[in-house]
Amino acid sequence: MAEKPKSMVLGVVVAAVFAGLGQMVIRKIKADRAARDNRVTVPLDAETRAKISDALRTPSK
Template identity: 70%
Template structure:
């Protein structure tokens, strides 16, 4: 009888999945840092702040 050869498919697939997950985690960390560092909304002036406060407080009909 011939010796059973071990398949290399499972370890290769596992390594690919692990590498893909690691890459996704790194991309998420980079995106979170970039979003936190960039202030997209920017500072609000007093007029805009008062308008938002008025809109939020006014009940809708």
């Protein structure tokens, strides 16, 4: 008896899913590196710190 030919659809779908996931992971890694490399930290003055502190302590309505 001749064997039935197997469908290639499942293999193609699996390959596409893995390629998509791999692409997402690579984008995330690149974005994290860019954010880390381009981070600019500026020392906050007392007035700005007070505003941030008040905003965090005050419950929103």
